[in-house]
Amino acid sequence: MIAISSKIRMPSWDFAGIKASNGRYGIHEYPAMLHYLLVRELLKEFGEGKKVLFDPFCGSGVSLCEGIRAGKKAIGIDINPLALLIAKVRSCQLYAQIPIREIIQEAKLSQPDIPKVKNLEYWFKPQVIENLGKLRAVIKKYKGTEFYELLLVAFSQTVRSTSNNRKGEFKRYRIDEKKLKYYNPNVFEVFGMTLFDYMQRLKEDNIPNGILEVYRKDVRESFYLKDTVDIVITSPPYGDSKTTVAYEQFSSFSLEWLSGLNPFGDTCQRELKSLSLGSSKNMDLNTSFDFSPSLYKTILRLSQISEKRAKEVLNFFIDLYYACKNITHILSRKAVVCFVVGNRTVSGINIPMDDIVREIYESLGLVHRGTFIRKIHNKRMPLLNSPTNQAGLKSNTMHYEYIVVMEKE
Ligand SMILES: C[S@@+](CC[C@H](N)C(=O)[O-])C[C@H]1O[C@@H](n2cnc3c(N)ncnc32)[C@H](O)[C@@H]1O
Known part of the structure; x- marks a missing residue:
């Protein structure tokens, strides 16, 4: 010591x-x-x-x-149920092979499942909304598999990465109008790459199977x-979330898009703020x-x-x-x-x-x-x-x- x-x-x-x-x-x-x-x-x-x-x-x-x-x-x-989901996925080992291509192919042919998201069109482009909805519809079907929670975490990051929010910004802060015109993120590509990256990270940075x-x-x-x-x-x-890190703003897009799917439950910005x-x-x-x-x-x-x-x-x-x-x-x-x-x-x-x-x-x-x-x-x-x-x-x-x-x- x-x-x-x-x-x-x-x-x-x-x-x-x-x-x-x-x-x-x-x-x-x-x-x-x-x-x-x-x-x-x-x-x-x-x-x-x-x-x-x-x-x-x-x-x-x-x-x-x-x-x-x-x-x-x-x-x-x-x-924060999003934090708990990330913590759980990061702390686990991954044994299964995830059929990334099949999941994406299936998603492309699915009916979108779009949850209630506040000011949806302001924060996401129409094509992004549709494709996130398609992914959500397919991910639901994998509930009960060993990698379901990993799919949710990759989906949540995809929501963040393809939203109209500025990258690297934890608070809600929209991309500049001029840049937004040319901004066309590819949801399926982002999801596939994110999921692949996460699988690699879990395998390469191995930890024991703990409790x-x-x-x-x-x-x-x-x-x-x-x-x-x-x-x-x-x-x-x-300090309080109003003047320091606004965890509830950071989590809001993900919590909305994950609603009904996260095993740790759902919440909203207001509830998170009132518990902080x-x-x-x-x-x-x-x-x-x-x-x-x-x-x-x-x-x-x-x-x-x-x-x-x-x-x-x-x-x-x-x-x-x-x-x-x-x-x-x-x-x-x-x-x-x-x-x-x-x-x-x-x-x-x-x-x-x-x-x-x-x-x-x-x-x-x-x-x-x-x-x-x-x-x-x-x-x-x-x-x-x-x-x-x-x-x-x-x-x-x-x-x-x-x-x-x-x-x-
Ligand atoms: C500084 S962060 C912790 C980050 C963590 N050490 C990590 O490495 O990711 C503080 C955490 O406290 C949580 N928090 C805030 N108020 C809380 C409360 N009343 N009870 C439990 N957790 C709370 C927030 O949701 C946030 O995840």
């Missing part, structure tokens, strides 16, 4: 030039993915002898896959697991909270500049407090908790999320093993954040990631 100290800069954890989306982590995009090499390092340092890994904000499942790779049972929860459990749950609600947890490796959202950390409304600035002196100071400073922003930040951290409390309840003795967080700026004030997380856990009886700092190079999330929630508008924030490591005595 690394020497116990308060904050340590870890240049060897920067992984400069190594993409977070290598291997099986290139299966479907997801915002703010953990770097798999960071998870691997954390498992090396803190995972020895630990049997059960838990990720309470599992997203696309990077921690879960690495947990399985290290021979642990992996349990994840998230509120995985993923559940659709809100971590703020108390929950029960059959196992006690030995190690937590997770990255919570960095920070959505608990109307937290009074006079609410007393004594779990974090750093949060107290931050809220005091922020409220002098903007009461509204101070309330938003407080709402978020009160939610995070309840999440941490629930996580603490399921830990075994000597369990290690690794929270990967970023310190963003709100109205010019730095929000020291690493100190706040440490203090929250200390108030819950855990001991600080250290905070490790790495530079962010590849993380698919706004290095350049969009504080106004307007697509395309960016301001400079997070360049470092803080890994807060706590231990239950």
Whole structure:
């Protein structure tokens, strides 16, 4: 284990030039993915002898896959059924050969099955709508096969790639009118190539056949697991979804096109938003909270500049407090908790999320093993954040990631 100290800069954890989306982590995009090499390092340092890994904000499942790779049972929860689907596919082995050509040929001859999609014609071209509908109709028939979920994930990425949204943009932001005129994506080709690529990734980046459990749950609600947890490796959202990563906007096209097909269920943007950390409304600035002196100071400073922003930040951290409390309840003795967080700026004030997380856990009886700092190079999330929630508008924030490591005595 690394020497116990308060904050340590870890240049060897920067992984400069190594993409977070290598291997099986290139299966479907997801915002703010953990770097798999960071998870691997954390498992090396803190995972020895630990049997059960838990990720309470599992997203696309990077921690879960690495947990399985290290021979642990992996349990994840998230509120987003798209995230759970991606996490499950990434964590599995693929034995079957998938008849890609036959699926596409069959789709071409099918009657389109077009679900309810908001402003469908604005976000998709007519030919794309028809062909996505045809693919959807055929994929349905493969329900019950070993590769059904992989088909859904490849279909979801195809929906994103062939929509009129700008590529590389997580929020809804349509392609420029002039460019849109000449934009004619080939749905079947994109689907075929995506599926082939995903099959290769699963085969080449092989992991053992481990035990995985993923559940659709809100971590703020108390929950029960059959196992006690030995190690937590997770990255919570960095703030409310209005001003940081809008996971619900990112997922919306896929959730609509997957409706009725995803084994993890359906949801809509509004529901996802209402479940995201920070959505608990109307937290009074006079609410007393004594779990974090750093949060107290931050809220005091922020409220002098903007009461509204101070309330938003407080709402978020009160939610995070309840999440941490629930996580603490399921830990075994000597369990290690690794929270990967970023310190963003709100109205010019730095929000020291690493100190706040440490203090929250200390108030819950855990001991600080250290905070490790790495530079962010590849993380698919706004290095350049969009504080106004307007697509395309960016301001400079997070360049470092803080890994807060706590231990239950
Ligand atoms: C930073 S992302 C996690 C990314 C993940 N580490 C990965 O590598 O893909 C945060 C996740 O928290 C989830 N989330 C937000 N609020 C939640 C809640 N109340 N309960 C459980 N998960 C929540 C979001 O859906 C999102 O997937």
